[in-house]
Every structure is written in structure tokens, then in C-alpha cells.
Amino acid sequence: MGNSVLNIGISGINAAQAGLVTTGHNISNASTAGYSRQQIVQSTNQPVFSGAGYFGQGTNVQTIKRSYNSYLEQQVLTANSRYQEMNTYYEQVKQIDDLFGDPSAGLSPAIQDFFKGVQSVAANATSIPSRQSMLSQSEALVARFQTLNTRIDELRDLVGGEINGTVTEINSLAGQIGELNQRIIYASNIGAGQPPNDLLDERAQLVSQLNDQVRVTTMSNEDGSINVFVGNGQPLVVRSDVATLTAQPSRADLSRIVVAIQLPTGGGQELPDAAFSGGKLSGLLNFRSESLDSVQNGLGRLALGITQTFNAQHRLGQDLDGALGGDYFQPLAGRTIYPNSPSNTGTAQIDVPITNASDLTTSDYSLTYTAANTFQLVRRSDSQVWTASGATPAAALAAVLAAAPSQGFSMTLSGAPAVGDSFTIQPTRAAADQFAVAIKDPRLIAAAAPIRTLATNANTGSASITQGVVSDVTNLAPPPALTLPLTFTYNAGNLSGFPAGFPITVTQPNGTSTSYPAGGPIPYSDGAKIAFGGVSFTISGTPKNGDSFTMERNPGGVSDSRNAVLLGQLQQVKTLIGNSASYEAAYAQLVGEIGSRTREVQVTSESQKVVAERAKDAQQALVGVNLDEEAANLVRYQQAYQAAGKVMQVASTLFNEILAIGRG
Structure with a gap:
């Protein structure tokens, strides 16, 4: 009995010591x-x-349990x-928001100053200093565009x-997890299946750090x-086998760094940005x-819009030298x-001329030759897909x-595409970097209109003619198809004197238009x-028979600022985003979208921080x-240790008493 009690005490001491x-x-x-x-997890021996029944034999420690x-x-x-x-996303997008939203560093002041220069020329078309100021403000606008674009680059x-740095960190953590997997398998085997708790904690911490870099999912194996x-x-770690992520130029866009995975077996593939849904890497990609x-x-769309619309109006004018x-x-x-x-295995090349800046979006596109004589165009911003076939690839x-x-x-095609060939199209990406002033000589600013109109001094009626408006200079450019001057004469309710070869359109004040054969009357x-x-021009009032009106070239145009006035009006005209926004409104919309996205990401980041905490x-x-x-x-x-020791002391005393009785 004494020996049994001693063993019970020893088991208690061992359990207490383990605790x-x-x-x-x-x-x-x-x-x-x-x-x-x-x-510790204890159980009875x-x-x-x-x-007299079952006598207990003390306790034992079954395992060390990890919470x-x-x-x-x-x-x-x-x-x-x-x-x-979201926090990574916010840290990045806030830089753009601060840059574009800055009232002094943004584009709005530069656009306003540019049009102040245009208005100065409109007020004094002969002033070389005013013209030079307009060119200076134009160069300042270009510099602001390029500064913003450089910062984006x-x-x-x-x-x-x-x-690239995040991918390096991911690979390092994945390698450490693979090594720990191997150590855990070994420790579990030599420990008769007992869990190596500290190694499990170390691995869980590495998985947590890896998860901060890229969202991961895990699956447990029977070997631990x-x-x-x-x-x-995609498998990153399988037991002790570790795949490698690489940051490399995209095959679809060599200027863009994407993530690819190289498997231990030797295979590999480029992963789309959408494949990642959490962690720092996803924040950067998104x-x-x-x-x-x-x-x-x-x-870039704004730069294209300003260039296209301002050039179109400027080409309708005339400079100080009459050109x-x-x-x-x-x-x-x-x-x-x-x-x-x-x-791509074919020889095809795609060119994408800009036709109408007003219709441009801010999206990139993918063009793929999906089958014989079949192309597919994808607008990446909303994944809108258009597919069409023709008798030839060009068709x-x-x-x-x-x-x-x-x-x-x-889009135009040269060469022969092979099925599967694809192209990434960025219609506006490079435009802000290319934005530049073409004119260096202030005399070349086309502030005047190339034609002028006047009523003959001998007219006896009350009719007057407006200053002529030019909407297309094709027929005025050398050699001119439209020969000036022209004299229009009123007689018996009709106007005559129109040139042959040019159909006439008459638009009433209510908007109704009527077409007439070339030459009139x-x-x-x-x-x-x-x-x-x-x-075009407008005659108003009551003419009398014989009254005439003249349209002629405006070779001097010294004090004429009609085209400069029209150039200045472009500041308010809705020429962009489907003819729904002016230059400044288009920029304000861009700034508004950035601000809204920044605020959205900030709120999401802050709320997600609370969820994470x-x-x-709870954990x-x-x-x-x-x-x-x-x-x-x-x-x-x-x-418990002291009590178990007391049990051993009692067992020892009892055993000594028994020995003493035996000797007596």
C-alpha cells in the first residue's frame, strides 16, 4: 500500500511540475x-x-494543449x-487626391490663366505682348499637364x-512556412504524435504575416x-514544396509589372490582377x-480634347500675316x-487613330483575333465585349x-493576324506626356477670321449683314475652291450671286433648314x-431691289479678333465627355472621381480596421x-506540488513503520 501511495504522490508531483x-x-x-x-491536460491513471473496489493510481499528463x-x-x-x-490602397490613392485636388498644383488655375491669355488677345489682337503672353500661358498649361503626368508615372x-518588394516578402515567408512544415512533421513523428505547440505558433504567425501581404487559404494535412x-x-506551399512568385513585365503590356507563379514542378503562369482579393499586394494591384x-x-483624354477642339477652331482663323x-x-x-x-505568332499590326475626343473613355481595351476572320474587342473598365466577323480580317x-x-x-489593320493574337490598346494613356504647343511665333496666332462681309454703301433698304462665320476652311485654303469676293444682290424677294458648286442651306430662326441647289438664287x-x-452669314431687315452685300477675304485682319473670341468661348463650351462638359468641368469631374474614390477607400479602411481589431x-x-x-x-x-510531496512523505512514514514492525 505504501508503495502505491508513493507512486500516487510521484504522479501528483510530476503533474504539478508540468503545470x-x-x-x-x-x-x-x-x-x-x-x-x-x-x-496541461491531465487524466487519471x-x-x-x-x-473493496477500484483504487486510484494517481494522475498523468496526457498532452500540452495549445489554445x-x-x-x-x-x-x-x-x-x-x-x-x-484597403489601407495600402488608401495610402496610394491619397497621393493622387492631394496632387489633383490641390487648388494651386492642379490644372484648373493653369486652364484659367491660359484662357486669360486668349481673352487678352481677343481684346487687343494686334498686340504682340498680348500674343506672347498667350503663348507663355500655353506653355505653362503644357508644363502643368506634364508635371501631373510625370508624377503619375x-x-x-x-x-x-x-x-516587386511584396512578392519578395511573400516568397521569403512561403519558404519559411515550408521549412516549418518539415520541422513539424519531424517533431510530430519523434514525439509520438504530440503536437509541437511552439512550432505551430511560429508557423501560424508566419501565415498571418503572409496573409497581410496576400490573401491566403490553408488546408491541414494529417502529418501536421x-x-x-x-x-x-494556386498552390504556394504544399508540405515542404514551395512555389515562387515573380514580378515581371506583362506579356500584354511590357510597361506593366504583373505577378506570375513558378511551380516547383517547373510550370508557371501569369496571374491576372483579379486573382488576388486581399492583402497589400491586392491593394497595390487594385x-x-x-x-x-x-x-x-x-x-490624357483632357489633353486630347483640348488639342483637338482648340486646334479645330484655331485652323478656322487667320494670323497676322494673312495666312x-x-x-x-x-x-x-x-x-x-x-x-x-x-x-502573338502573326504579323498583324494595329493602329488606333483618335477620331473624336468627345467620345473617348478613360478605359483600356483588349483586341483579340479569336477565330478566322473574327475579332473581339473588350472594354476593360466594365468588361463590355463586342465580337464580329467579316469576309477578311480587315472586314x-x-x-x-x-x-x-x-x-x-x-482601328486599322496591317499584316496578317494568327488566331489567338491579342493587343492591349490604351487610347489616351500617353497623351498628357505628348501635349505640347506647336506655335512659337506670336504672329502665327490666328486671332482674325479669314473672311469679312459688308453692305454696299449705296443700299437704300434697312437690311444688314452679320460678320461672316467660317466653319470649314477647306474651300478657302490655297488653291481656293471658293473664289472671293462674292456679291449677293436682292431683287424681287430673292438673293442671287452665289457661286456654282456649293449647295446652299438656309436655316430659319426657329431652326428649320432648307437646302437649295448650288448657285441659287x-x-x-x-x-x-x-x-x-x-x-455662313445672316441678313436681317428689309432690303430694297438692287441692294447688295459683299463677302471677301480678310487679308489684313489687323484689328479683327473674331476667331480669338471664339477660341476664348471654348472655355465654357461643352466639347468633352460626350459633349457634356467643358475643359474645366471635365477636369473637375476627374478630381471629383478621385476624391470620391479616396473617401470611399478611407471609410472602408477605417471600418475594416475596427473589424480587424x-x-x-476575440481571438x-x-x-x-x-x-x-x-x-x-x-x-x-x-x-498541488506541496500536497503531492506531503503524500510522498506520508507514504514514506508508513513504509518505515511497516519495516519497523517487521524488525520488531
Whole structure:
């Protein structure tokens, strides 16, 4: 009996000692990141049967249990991954918001100052200083465009560098997880299946750090290892086998850094941005695709719009030397086309001329030759797809462009495409960088109109003629198809004197239009606009028979600022975004979109931070070390140790008494 009691005491001391060691371990690691509280799991030893019943044989420590809940762990991973994504997005997009929203650094002041220069010329068309001031303000506007675009390019490079750094961190963490998997398998085997708790905590901490970089999912294996997956289920870690992520130029756009995965088996593939749904990496990719690209495209669209519309009006004017106006701003190509290299096997090349800046969007496009004589065009901003076929590849390209609502550009094909060939089209991306003033000589500013009209001094009626308006200089350019001067004579209710070869359109004040054969005559209508050959005028009042009116060239045009006035009016005319916005309104819309996106991401980031903190608190309530509780455990196990020792002391005394009786 004494021996049995002694063994029971020993088992109690061993259990109490295990409890003290475990409690001390908890206290020592109370501040260790990722540590989960541990506790001993005791059970009774197998009892011994006697005639009086079963006698207990003390206790044993079955295992050291790690406080862990997979559900709470998953909540923390999900919340942290989402927070890291949105916080990274916010940190990046805020830089654009600060830049474009700055009242002094943005485009609005530069646009306003530019049109002040235009208005100065309109007020004094002969003043060379006014003209020079207009050119200076134009150069300042160009510099502001290029400054903003350069900053966007810098951000794009920084994002590419961040993506590369994040991928490096992911690979490092994945490698450490693979090594820990191997150590955990080994420790579990030599420990007869007992869990290596500290190694499990270390691995869980690495998974948490990895999850902050890229959203991961895990799957446990029977041997204690885990498999880690990223993206749409691509395996990153399988037991001790580790795949490698790489940051590399996209095959569809060599200027763009994308993420690819190289598997341990040797295979690999480029992953789309949408494959990642959380963590810092996803935040960087989403910022670039949702905000950075659209902002730079929007800035390019504005540069294209100003260039196209301002040049169009400037070409309708006449400079100080009597020549028709040329392009005020350098004509922009704007578009960038990337063949999918090296996947394309055909010889096809695509050109994308800009046709109407008002119809341009801020989206990029993908063009794919999907089958024989079949093209597919995808607008990436909303994934709108248009597919069309034709008798030839060129006809198919024309058909797919016709199937899509006007996008502001056309497409031409050279060479022969192969099925599967694809192209990335960026219609506006490069325009802000290309934006430039074409005129250097202030005399070349076309402030005057190339024609003028007047009523003959001998007229006896009360009719008057407006200053002529030019809508197309094609027939005025050398050699002129429209020979001036022209004299229009009123007689018996009709106007005559119109040139042959130019049909006449008469538009009444109520908007009703009537077409007349070239050469006229036409019925006189008070206040109607008369247009032919790209010029127009209005005669109002009551003419008398024989009254005449003259249209002639305006070779001097020294004090004429009619075209400069029209150029100045472009500040308020809605010429962009489907003819719904002026220059400043288009920029304000761009700034508004950036601001709205920034605020949306900020609010989401802040709310997600609260969600992540609450998920962490819930997890720590289970796995965290409570020092007060551990102090109480120290006392409890100390008392258990002392009590078990007392049991051993009693057993020893009893055994000595029995020996003494035997000797007596």
C-alpha cells in the first residue's frame, strides 16, 4: 500500500511540475507575437481492483494543449487581409487626391490663366505682348499637364517597385512556412504524435504575416503540415514544396509589372490582377487598375480634347500675316498599342487613330483575333465585349468597331493576324506626356477670321449683314475652291450671286433648314442663316431691289479678333465627355472621381480596421496569456506540488513503520 501511495504522490508531483513549467512558459511568452497560451491536460491513471473496489493510481499528463480556434483564426486572417488591402490602397490613392485636388498644383488655375491669355488677345489682337503672353500661358498649361503626368508615372514606378518588394516578402515567408512544415512533421513523428505547440505558433504567425501581404487559404494535412494557396487556388506551399512568385513585365503590356507563379514542378503562369482579393499586394494591384490607370487616362483624354477642339477652331482663323491658322497645339497620337508578346505568332499590326475626343473613355481595351476572320474587342473598365466577323480580317476589324458604340477611335489593320493574337490598346494613356504647343511665333496666332462681309454703301433698304462665320476652311485654303469676293444682290424677294458648286442651306430662326441647289438664287428670309462652302452669314431687315452685300477675304485682319473670341468661348463650351462638359468641368469631374474614390477607400479602411481589431480581441480572449490567471495557476500548482510531496512523505512514514514492525 505504501508503495502505491508513493507512486500516487510521484504522479501528483510530476503533474504539478508540468503545470508549473507550462505556466512559466506562458508567463515568459506573454509578449511574444503569435504565441498561444498552453495548458496541461491531465487524466487519471488506470485504477487497480481489489475486493473493496477500484483504487486510484494517481494522475498523468496526457498532452500540452495549445489554445487555438480555427474559426477565430480564420476571422482574424480575413479581417487583417481586407484591412491591409484597403489601407495600402488608401495610402496610394491619397497621393493622387492631394496632387489633383490641390487648388494651386492642379490644372484648373493653369486652364484659367491660359484662357486669360486668349481673352487678352481677343481684346487687343494686334498686340504682340498680348500674343506672347498667350503663348507663355500655353506653355505653362503644357508644363502643368506634364508635371501631373510625370508624377503619375513616378507613382506607377513606385507601385511596380512595391509589387516587386511584396512578392519578395511573400516568397521569403512561403519558404519559411515550408521549412516549418518539415520541422513539424519531424517533431510530430519523434514525439509520438504530440503536437509541437511552439512550432505551430511560429508557423501560424508566419501565415498571418503572409496573409497581410496576400490573401491566403490553408488546408491541414494529417502529418501536421499545411498547404497554402493564393490567388484563385494556386498552390504556394504544399508540405515542404514551395512555389515562387515573380514580378515581371506583362506579356500584354511590357510597361506593366504583373505577378506570375513558378511551380516547383517547373510550370508557371501569369496571374491576372483579379486573382488576388486581399492583402497589400491586392491593394497595390487594385489601386493601379482602378485609380492610377483611369486618372492617367482621364488626364490624357483632357489633353486630347483640348488639342483637338482648340486646334479645330484655331485652323478656322487667320494670323497676322494673312495666312490661315495652323495647329496651335501639337497634334496628339495619344494611343499606345501593345501586342501580346511573345504569344502573338502573326504579323498583324494595329493602329488606333483618335477620331473624336468627345467620345473617348478613360478605359483600356483588349483586341483579340479569336477565330478566322473574327475579332473581339473588350472594354476593360466594365468588361463590355463586342465580337464580329467579316469576309477578311480587315472586314472583321471594321465590323467589331461598328458593333461597338463610338469609343472615340478607329482601328486599322496591317499584316496578317494568327488566331489567338491579342493587343492591349490604351487610347489616351500617353497623351498628357505628348501635349505640347506647336506655335512659337506670336504672329502665327490666328486671332482674325479669314473672311469679312459688308453692305454696299449705296443700299437704300434697312437690311444688314452679320460678320461672316467660317466653319470649314477647306474651300478657302490655297488653291481656293471658293473664289472671293462674292456679291449677293436682292431683287424681287430673292438673293442671287452665289457661286456654282456649293449647295446652299438656309436655316430659319426657329431652326428649320432648307437646302437649295448650288448657285441659287434663294428666297430672301429675314434673319435666316445662309451657309455654303464652309462659310455662313445672316441678313436681317428689309432690303430694297438692287441692294447688295459683299463677302471677301480678310487679308489684313489687323484689328479683327473674331476667331480669338471664339477660341476664348471654348472655355465654357461643352466639347468633352460626350459633349457634356467643358475643359474645366471635365477636369473637375476627374478630381471629383478621385476624391470620391479616396473617401470611399478611407471609410472602408477605417471600418475594416475596427473589424480587424475586434476579431483580434476575440481571438486573444481565447489564446492570449492572462498574467493574473497565470499567477493564480502558479499558486495552484505550487500547492498541488506541496500536497503531492506531503503524500510522498506520508507514504514514506508508513513504509518505515511497516519495516519497523517487521524488525520488531
